Amino acid sequence: MNITLGIFIVILLITLGITYWAAKRTATTSDFYAADSQLTASQNGFALAGDWCSAAAFLGFTGLTALYGMDGALYALGPLVAFCTVLFLIAEPMRNTGKYTLGDIIRSRMQTRSSLLAAIAGTVVVNFAYLMPQMAGAGVLVRLLTGISYDWAVIFVGVSMIIYVAFGGMLATTWVQIVKAVLMLSAGSIILVMIMSLVHFNPLTLFADAEQKYTAKYLLPGNYLKNPFDQISLGLGYVLGLAGLPHVMTRFYTVPDAKTARRSVVWVMFLAGAFFAGTTLFGLAAANFVGQDAIRAADKGGNLTLPLLAQYLGGGKGTFGGDLMLGFVAAVAVATILAVVSALTLSTSGAIAHDFYVNWVKRGQVEGRQEVWIARIAAVVIGVLAIALGILAQGVNVAVLVILAICVAASANFPVLILSLFWRRFNTGGVIGGMTVGLISSVALAMIGPAMRGADALWPLVNPTVVSLPLGFLGAYLGTLIAGRDPENEKRFDVFLLQVHTGVAPK
Amino acid sequence: MVRSGTSLEAAHASVRQLIAEKLKYLVPMTIIFMVGYIGLTVLAGFAGGLIGTKLIGSVNLGFLLIALNYALSWVLAIVYGRVANDVFDPLAAKAAAEIRAGN
Numbered sequence: 215m216n217i218t219l220g221i222f223i224v225i226l227l228i229t230l231g232i233t234y235w236a237a238k239r240t241a242t243t244s245d246f247y248a249a250d251s252q253l254t255a256s257q258n259g260f261a262l263a264g265d266w267c268s269a270a271a272f273l274g275f276t277g278l279t280a281l282y283g284m285d286g287a288l289y290a291l292g293p294l295v296a297f298c299t300v301l302f303l304i305a306e307p308m309r310n311t312g313k314y315t316l317g318d319i320i321r322s323r324m325q326t327r328s329s330l331l332a333a334i335a336g337t338v339v340v341n342f343a344y345l346m347p348q349m350a351g352a353g354v355l356v357r358l359l360t361g362i363s364y365d366w367a368v369i370f371v372g373v374s375m376i377i378y379v380a381f382g383g384m385l386a387t388t389w390v391q392i393v394k395a396v397l398m399l400s401a402g403s404i405i406l407v408m409i410m411s412l413v414h415f416n417p418l419t420l421f422a423d424a425e426q427k428y429t430a431k432y433l434l435p436g437n438y439l440k441n442p443f444d445q446i447s448l449g450l451g452y453v454l455g456l457a458g459l460p461h462v463m464t465r466f467y468t469v470p471d472a473k474t475a476r477r478s479v480v481w482v483m484f485l486a487g488a489f490f491a492g493t494t495l496f497g498l499a500a501a502n503f504v505g506q507d508a509i510r511a512a513d514k515g516g517n518l519t520l521p522l523l524a525q526y527l528g529g530g531k532g533t534f535g536g537d538l539m540l541g542f543v544a545a546v547a548v549a550t551i552l553a554v555v556s557a558l559t560l561s562t563s564g565a566i567a568h569d570f571y572v573n574w575v576k577r578g579q580v581e582g583r584q585e586v587w588i589a590r591i592a593a594v595v596i597g598v599l600a601i602a603l604g605i606l607a608q609g610v611n612v613a614v615l616v617i618l619a620i621c622v623a624a625s626a627n628f629p630v631l632i633l634s635l636f637w638r639r640f641n642t643g644g645v646i647g648g649m650t651v652g653l654i655s656s657v658a659l660a661m662i663g664p665a666m667r668g669a670d671a672l673w674p675l676v677n678p679t680v681v682s683l684p685l686g687f688l689g690a691y692l693g694t695l696i697a698g699r700d701p702e703n704e705k706r707f708d709v710f711l712l713q714v715h716t717g718v719a720p721k
Numbered sequence: 722m723v724r725s726g727t728s729l730e731a732a733h734a735s736v737r738q739l740i741a742e743k744l745k746y747l748v749p750m751t752i753i754f755m756v757g758y759i760g761l762t763v764l765a766g767f768a769g770g771l772i773g774t775k776l777i778g779s780v781n782l783g784f785l786l787i788a789l790n791y792a793l794s795w796v797l798a799i800v801y802g803r804v805a806n807d808v809f810d811p812l813a814a815k816a817a818a819e820i821r822a823g824n
Contacts, residue, residue, distance in 0.1 A: 284765070284772075284783050284784065284787075285765075287783075287784065287787050288761070288762065288765055288787065291758070291761075291787050291790055291791065292758070294791065294794050295754060295757075295758045295790060295794050297794070297798070298750075298751075298754045298794055298797055298798070299751075301798060301801055302747050302750060302751055302801060303747070303751075306805075418777065418778045418779070418780060421778060421779040421780050421784070422778055422779040424779070425779040430773065430775075430779075433773070433779065433781055433783075433784070434769055434772065434773045434781070434783070435765035435766070435769055435772055435783060436765070436766075436769050439766075441766075442763075442765075442766025442767050443766065444766075445762045445763075445765050445766035446759065446762045446763060446766055448762065449758060449759050449761075449762035450759065453755070453758060453759070472813075473805075473806075473810065476801075476802065476805055477802070479798070480798045480799070480802050483794060483795060483798045484795065484798075487791060487794065487795065491788075491791050494787070708733065711736060711740075712732055712733070712736050712816065712820055715736050715739050715740065715743075715813055715816065716732075716736065716813050716816045716817040716820060717813075717817065718816075718817045718820045718821060719820075720729055720732070720820050720823060720824060721823075721824045
């Protein structure tokens, strides 16, 4: 355990050094929220990979594959395919029309105060639903790795995240993500090479051994997601939900133009995609080498599969190599959580400070210098709130919140965003209708489903996206019809469209 | 004023042309990856037997389709990058210049 702590302290010192460097370069509002839009495509690509591979991906996918076979591989594929949607439809229009937040796009399209409020609600709900399980996960992980108590672990993670965001803004958050992505990809490459040398560079052996050990059923779908509609919900949730996750989408504001935004998506698709594909092989290898019983004994959900596999590959428990590999992977897992919670805090502070306080309460009448301070204060407040929620969440089943975050992103944020960008008649009524129906149906269906109520579920699906997403679009459509045609809004859309496709706004 | 009006008109026309080009490429590309991926989840949900057909050693159709989906996403990303660079960007640049001339 000392090795883990040692490696982790090194990572912490590096990230704090980065924050010190970034803080000196963070003076304006644009610096704070968007790193002054000066990042390169590869920098943003690595940061996107850092952002998008949460602990659920880093630890979870490997564990799911090890315990449930093909369902884990299906889980890991979705987050890559999701970037096709983002690349084709979202990344460049986002860069061309927005400034710091999702709310900016809705506001510049609709120019109404109520649509801005709806956009803020979507961002805040998704971010907190995502943030809370990350904090709880961090508590469990750091306690496991270092032996400090759960509460102190949550406080430690929360305070680090507040320091990164409040002082270093987007620049520090970005570089924390880049460092984490490089560490994660290095760990993945080392593990992959070690596995491959064990099977004499024939990956087919992994499948054959797994089949022999756990029967052919292990390599079939349906071991984890028993309801077929849950499989489809998962797919839809990923493919359309990513585009509605504000903490990932705001990364497109950190680059200077649409072309760079596009190239950064291609980067993340190769970096993160390769890692996701790797988790399937890691999972099979863990099932073969470590064994499902040992994996379950360490953590029922399989979240410690990757550290255990690393320990095995390094030479096993009690050996120096084993401890070193375990320590390295465990430290990267903590860095992963730190990077993701920082991005979530920054994005939430954008919704609260920039969208709500500056643009809604003060109607934009705030000086630039003052706005940076409001943003920093908001980051501290959100961080403290996240710590409190993380401590309260101890022992509570927070898995449902992860599903909820993606589900709301796909069912509320995505319809509103895509229709704002591409539908001429879409109006404020549609924004409010889509956001309300998408949000309420996601939350209500998740709450009465098996994730929350177990055997007493009133509704069979863990993940309700397959129903709530069409409902969100329906709400947006009906809201638009009820609000009635607005010729001025439609004329404004023609002008908005010029900006969506060129990045230049006519005066 | 007259000049600025015509320039903005030209920008609108260029953007309409750009949108037509985008639709021509992006609609089929979107259908391909959606059918590929959502189709896979539907098969996984409803046709477990078919998915389990063994193809190469112990590797079954499902794992092969998963691998093909990875390859498809990467190929589409590269194709999109090429098309955007060669077809979309020149049109967008033309429209941008026309908007700036009108400003």
